[in-house]
Amino acid sequence: MRALHKLSAVKARTAPPGKYSDGGGLWLHKRSDGGAQWVLRVTVHGNRREMGLGRAKLDDSRSSDGLTLKEAREAADKWRSVARSDKDPIKERERERREAARERHTLNVVADEAFEARKAELKGDGKAGRWFTPLELHVLPRLGKTPIEDIDQNDIKLTLAPIWHEKADTARKAMNRLGIVMRHAAAMGLDVDLQATEKAKALLGKSRHVAKNVPALPWQEVPNFYKSLSEATLTQLALKLLILTGLRSMPIRHARLDQIDGEVWTVPAEYMKGLKGKAQDFRVPLSKEALAVMEQARPFARDGWLFPNVRKGVLSDATMSRYMERLEMDARPHGFRSSFRTWCAEATDVPREVAEAALAHATGSAVERAYRRTDFLEQRRALMERWADHVTGGSGKVVRMVG
Template structure:
């Protein structure tokens, strides 16, 4: 019986000419015309013949081929398909490489081109990195279900609703990425987790804003000529986001227009900001502080932080924050001007209208916005403002 199973010798295998040679029990060696050789095994499972490769002779010796053949023949006798079983074993072995953390990194890399600045700021990945991966990052993604996700996000679902929503959104993207890779994942797991978590009890709060009537009095106190004061003045005059102001470069100023590149915009689209006479004066006054092309550098390196401007207002006992001046401007547009909605929204770099409407409306209303920003500057710089705001005097800082 042993001889029937082990027909070949090492010498015969080494010196075999092109053709097929049986070692017995379904194990064959196929020597090709090009000199290469391959082991394969033939077994019968449920009346159906199956043929599976066992590897190249270059890497698999006669002894190793017989050991593999014994293993797969035993499975075939037990009624199991050796080819399917091998695939199952490979998937199990590969699971260590298919953890949630590794697939999340792959998904992030795949999406970088769609993200502002290639996602270098970390805002896309941070909800996962801070609240998900520390808990289930090492779990094979194919094993993750709605209960895992629910238990992971439950602690922040009602207290940090926006962060939890972003983390859930990113998880959904990662699960779909894994499915595209051919992994056996439940792409509905995040939706099921939402059902288990229920509606968030968290009530969103708007960023506190200074009433537009009170902006001139605050603006007048920013008269020290420091980087922080000048940055806040330009932020108010342009109704821009704080990140757009903080990272402004002199190279982006083209005469009386500030052109913000797409990679620095929230909507990932270039935005032109008309500069009023007052805004241009602020830029001239800030030029002596310029470093590495940045108009508002920090004391040490890089640019001033968002906290720098916020803390100035906080020290003065104000609830309002820098981002709130965008709301101040928009409310002023609605209550004190007759500017069309589309012009006001474009001034804030908001997307206006549906995709079809935008396809036909190919204007950014630059001329109309230029007049609007001059009007806003006139309001902001009024010196005859009579409203007295507690805590807004220069001595309050």
């Protein structure tokens, strides 16, 4: 055995630039710029390998950066032992680093990173939690501590099987989010199976859950319900505006005074389900009745919101639904969109494109939509006036001519 420990701490610190052997293949390389590093030379399978052990710490500073002479000798002992077992210490170190990284990159960690990366695409930076909640409730409790590189289709199957048929929509969202997290991991350079979620779907089979449409009030009964909204409360006024405009509850609840210009209400794309992430906002032609409802709600406005909550923010998402529940109705607020669309089909001769545009639905192929540069605002204005006339007890045949 070659002599070991030939260097002293003093010599290592005071020696001029050059290369100094400590024995056993351990060398100290001192550079002219004042820096220094430890290098270990070993022979594996007849080939000499030179392995950097790290920066040399030769002073008495408390910095944790670098290896002292004692620490360098300990590291050299470890890697010489690896070389004696006919393993390449450089490759073995890389393997250990990958293993350590694998242990650090659990599903919990990568899911958080993926969520952070997508926040800019989500409403309110995802603070409401709807994007992350399916993962948080149904995936992370079981798989969160598992290295993401170890997750396969069987793990995903066992995790989502309990809700696959009973809570089909939630399971679908959880699977979708998990697929996004797996793709994020691949972008990080991790060795994940990008087909794991698709394979898991194959193992789980087709969901037995039968989707149910939101209960809707028949269009013939809408006038009686509208007439019953006789109190000028925020909830009833919000329901009236929802019925009159055919919008979902989100744009109604987030209506702002500065969005209204004359007889047109411009709803920001972020509040429209089909327009999120797109540049265009959605113009809503307001009937005389809708304008009257907004005028009734104006005294309640706070911080610019037309339908503020009692404490802060805007009217709760469930407020209108609970109102209809207390009336022991099967129908729900979202169902009035169906009431309106069925009325269009059965009681009017309005073109399909106009009726769908009123609901902010896309029609036709992508090419057709690219060449169609209209949102049918004037046609929708006449249509919504007819709908308002029907809702308030009229015939629904009145058409307001626009000059």
